Amino acid sequence: MGHSQELSEFKRGTVIGCHLCNKSIHEISLLLNIPQSAVSGIITKWKQLGTTATQPRSERGQRMQKCTVRRSRQLSAESIAKDLQTLCGIQVNSSM
Incomplete structure (x- = not known):
């Protein structure tokens, strides 16, 4: 459905x-x-x-991060962090 x-x-x-x-x-x-x-x-x-407005979904960034890493295992951590910053506006530390 x-x-x-x-x-x-x-x-x-x-x-x-x-x-x-x-x-x-x-x-x-x-x-x-x-x-x-x-x-x-x-x-x-x-x-x-107290509102009927739709609320933002909190899982979106986490799912995007997992998909990006799975699709592109050859990319560096810095480039993945830059992609997440530009696409989702999430600040990610690439030195983990």
């Missing part, structure tokens, strides 16, 4: 608005044609963080 696109800020706001009007997760799901799990996740995130 493929991944669907993330919901727009307007739809997430509509979910919170319906929640504040005491609609159930099932009712919101049917009304907006969104899966119940997505509705529940939006409400949970809003209660915990």
Whole structure:
């Protein structure tokens, strides 16, 4: 099963608005044609963080680093560190 696109800020706001009007997760799901799990996740995130905006993923740099090292075992540590700095904005110490 493929991944669907993330919901727009307007739809997430509509979910919170319906929640504040005491609609159930099932009712919101049917009304907006969104899966119940997505509705529940939006409400949970809003209660915990106070926002419905998407948060940055923290694993991206680590995965990029592993892929870069695996693909190019011939490269020096300095060149890999420079690549990560330019691509991801991550400061990496090449002398480990």
